[in-house]
Amino acid sequence: MTKDDLRERLTVFAVGIIKMVDTLPNSISGVAIARQIVRSGTSPSANYRAACLAKSDKDFVNKLKMVEEELDETVHWLDVITRSQMVAASRVEPLIQECRELLSIIVKAIVSTKARMKADGALQ
Secondary structure, three states: OOHHHHHHHHHHHHHHHHHOOOOOOOHHHHHHHHHHHHHHHHHHHHHHHHHHOOHHHHHHHHHHHHHHHHHHHHHHHHHHHHHHHOOHHHHHHHHHHHHHHHHHHHHHHHHHHHHOOOOOOOOO
């Protein structure tokens, strides 16, 4: 997968989160969760774009760690939405699956970049 492919997947995922958030109930809990997940679910695409412009491998890894944290938080909120039955599970499950796949890709990129840095002597 190229950087452009991953950038596109993260953007499509962000749009999916936005569309799902618009279906959350207009209740106190629905609005509170909507605010949380719209931030955590859309920031990975912006943070990944920043990572692609990183000045060094260390900077790249640090930015990818932010993407990892936001995707992990998004999985949490999607799980809460599913368990509380705020949105039909059939609507949320594809987002959970894509979020987990994206998270796996990001973690692998972090691990491989760190391994390369260690091999190059840049990581002690």
